[in-house]
C-alpha cells in the first residue's frame with residue numbers, strides 16, 4: 072500500500088471519494104485530459120490507458136483499485152516535441168479526423184503490439200499457439216474495442232502496420 | 241478593411257492553379273495533428289477553470305405530459321450538492337441546424353421520453369451524478385402520445401412535391417417497370433465526444449466552452465434563449481470531437497450550464513452522458529420510401545417516382561429530405577415525388593451526416609439494381625444511360641457533373657465485371673461472394689462566410705474565423721489556401737478557429753464549410769495581394785509569391801516595412817445558387833461475403849470514386865471519403881435505433897447496443913478523387929466531401945448481398961436475421 076497512483080512516472084495521492092473512476096481521476100483530479108471519455112461504460116475505448124503494461128478501459132475501473140499501480144497515458148507516450156513512433160505514424164497516415172478517439176487508439180495500439188510480440192492469440196489468429204503474424208486482420212480484430220466514429224479505421228490500420236513492420240512501437 | 245464579394249457568376253479563372261507556392265491540394269499532414277495524437281488538444285470539457293462546479297442533467301421518464309413538482313429537498317442535503325436548476329429558460333431539445341433562434345424551452349412540458357427537465361449541480365461529478373439519480377420528480381402524464389409514424393395522418397411537405405406528366409400511365413405503358421417499398425431505420429450521429437459545456441460569467445458577460453459545429457448560429461441561439469445581447473457572449477469550440485449533425489444546433493447542456501452558472505455564481509461544467517446524448521440530441525428519422533420507375537427497352541427512364549414518409553416531433557420544421565438528389569440525379573419525364581412527415585412523440589429528428597441522401601440514395605440505388613435486372617443490362621450501364629443533360633425538374637444546367645466519370649473510373653479501378661448479372665455465381669465454403677455498385681449524389685450547399693487574414697510584418701500569416709474544424713480538416717486547408725495565395729508554407733500560417741471573437745464563418749454542416757470559408761479566406765488574401773502588388777510596384781495578377789518572396793527576390797518582410805496588412809474577406813453566394821443545379825457525384829463498388837447458414841455479411845473490399853470540385857488537401861479529403869464509406873457500411877449492415885413501442889424510449893441508447901462499425905467491420909478502402917473545377921460551386925471551385933461518401937454506399941453493399949446469395953432485401957440495415965429470411969432455398 073502506497074496510497075498513491077503513479078502516472079507517467081509521477082506519484083499522485085489517491086482520491087478521497089471511492090466512486091472516482093480511474094478515467095475521472097486522470098482527467099479531473101490530475102489534469103491529464105489526453106485520455107478521453109466517450110461513453111463511461113467500457114463501450115468505446117476512448118479512455119484506454121496502460122496499467123502495469125496492460126491496456127484497459129480506465130472508465131471501467133475505480134481509481135481506488137489502483138493503489139501502487141503504474142499508469143501510462145497518451146501524455147506519457149510522447150509529446151509534440153518528441154512523439155512516439157505510433158503518434159508520428161498516425162499523423163503521417165491521417166489516422167484520425169476529430170482526434171477524440173485518437174489517444175485511446177494510440178494507447179491501445181501501443182499495448183496491442185506488445186501483446187502480438189508476446190504471441191497472445193486473438194479471434195483472427197490461425198492457431199492459439201506459436202508465433203503470431205502481424206496481419207491487417209489481426210490488427211483489426213485486436214483494435215475492435217476502439218471505436219472511431221469519424222471512420223478513420225483504414226488509415227489507423229495503415230499507421231499501425233507501418234510501425235509494426237518497423238519493429239518499434 | 242472588409243472586402244465583400246457576392247458570387248453571381250461562376251468563377252472559371254481557377255486563379256489558385258496559377259499561384260506559385262504549390263501547396264494547395266497536396267496531402268499535407270494536419271497542422272493541429274500533433275496536438276491530437278499527443279492528447280494536448282483541448283476539447284470543450286477539458287479547460288481547467290477554478291471553482292468550477294459540476295452539473296448533471298436529469299431527464300424525463302414519461303413520454304408526454306408535465307412536470308408537476310420537483311422535490312429539491314430529496315437531494316439538497318446530499319453531500320456536495322449545490323443546487324437543482326429547473327429554470328424555465330432551460331432548453332428541452334437541441335436546435336435544428338441553422339435555426340438561428342432559441343431552441344424549444346420550458347422543461348416542465350414533456351414531449352418525449354428522455355427530455356431534459358432539470359440540472360443538479362454539485363462540487364464533484366460523482367456527487368452530482370448520484371444526486372441526479374435520486375431527484376424526486378412528480379409528473380402528470382398525458383394519455384395519447386402517438387409513436388408510430390404509420391398510425392397518424394402525415395403532413396405533406398409541399399415544397400418537395402413534384403407532379404410532372406403521368407407516372408402511372410408511363411408505368412403501365414413501359415416495357416419495364418419497378419415499384420418497390422424500402423425502409424430505413426433511425427440513426428444516431430454518435431460523435432465520440434459527448435456534448436459538453438463549461439459556462440462562466442463575468443458580470444453580464446458569458447463565456448462558454450462548448451462542442452458545437454456552428455458557433456456563428458449557436459451564439460444567436462444562445463443569446464435568444466437567455467434573452468441577452470450577442471455582444472455579451474463568447475463561444476469557444478476550438479476542437480470538436482466529431483459532430484455529424486449532432487452539434488449543428490445549440491444543445492441542452494449549453495443553456496443549462498449558463499443558467500446554472502448564473503444561479504450559483506460559479507462556473508459550471510455540464511457533460512451529457514452517452515445515454516443522454518443518444519436521447520436528447522437528434523435522431524435521423526426512420527423512412528418508408530416507395531420507388532417507382534418506368535423504363536423503355538434499353539433501360540432509359542420514362543417515369544420516375546420517389547415518395548417518402550419520415551417523422552418528427554410536433555413543432556419541428558425539419559423533415560428528413562430523403563428526395564433531395566432524386567429531384568435531379570436521373571431523368572424520366574413523368575415524375576411523382578412527395579415527402580410526408582408524421583408527427584409523433586419520439587425524440588427530436590434532425591440532421592445526421594448527409595441528411596436526405598444518406599437514406600434516400602440507398603433506397604433509390606437499391607431500386608435501380610432491381611431495374612437493371614429487369615431490363616437485363618449491366619447496372620453501371622443503366623446509370624450511364626440515365627444521366628440527364630439538365631436538371632429534369634427545374635430545367636437548369638448542372639454546375640458540373642462527374643457521375644459518368646466516377647462510374648467509369650470506379651468500375652475500372654475496382655475490376656467490375658461488365659454485363660448482365662446473375663446472383664450466386666461464386667461460393668467459397670459457407671460463404672457466397674458477390675459484388676454490387678451504386679451511384680453517389682449529394683446536393684451542394686454554400687453559405688455566407690467571413691474570415692480575417694493578417695499578413696504579419698515578419699512575413700507570417702494569421703487566419704481568424706469562428707468556423708470550426710470537426711475533424712474535417714479546416715485548420716489545414718485554410719493554412720493551405722492562405723499559403724498558396726500569399727506564397728507561404730502552411731506552417732507559416734497560424735489558423736485560429738472556433739471563437740466567436742473572430743469574424744463569423746459559415747459553421748461546419750451540410751458539407752459547405754470548406755468551400756464557403758475557403759472562399760472568404762481567398763477573398764481576404766486577394767485583397768492582401770493587391771496591397772502587396774502595389775508595394776512591389778506591379779499588378780496583382782503579375783505578383784508571384786513563393787516561400788515568402790516575390791519572383792524578384794524581395795521578402796514579404798521587406799515589402800511590409802514593419803507593418804501588418806489585415807483584410808477581412810466576406811463571401812456570399814449570389815445568383816450561382818439559383819442558376820445551376822450543383823451536386824457532388826460519385827460511385828461505389830463493393831464486394832461482400834454472405835454466410836449461407838448465418839446470414840452474416842462481411843464487406844471484403846469497397847471503392848468509392850468521387851467528383852466534388854477542387855480537392856483542397858488530398859489526404860484530408862480522402863479521410864472524409866473513407867469516413868463516409870465506413871458510415872455506409874454501418875447503415876447497410878448494423879445501425880438502427882430501436883424505440884420501445886409503448887413509451888417511445890430509445891432502447892439501444894449506447895455504443896454497446898447501437899452498432900457503429902468497428903475496426904474489423906471495415907476493410908481497406910479505395911478512394912478515387914476525380915478532380916474537377918466547379919466555378920459555380922464556390923469562388924475556389926470546390927464543393928464539399930464530408931457527406932458524399934455515405935450517399936448511396938449502403939446500396940452497393942445491399943446490391944452485392946443480392947449478387948452474392950440471391951437474397952433481395954428492401955429493409956436497411958441488412959442484419960443476419962433479415963438476410964436469412966430472404967435467402968432462397
Ligand code: FES
Pocket residue numbers: 107108109110111112113114115116117118119128129130131
Ligand atoms: S469511455 Fe471508457 S470505454 Fe468509452
Ligand code: FES
Pocket residue numbers: 166167168169170171172173218219220221222223432481482711
Ligand atoms: S478521429 Fe473522430 S472518432 Fe476517431
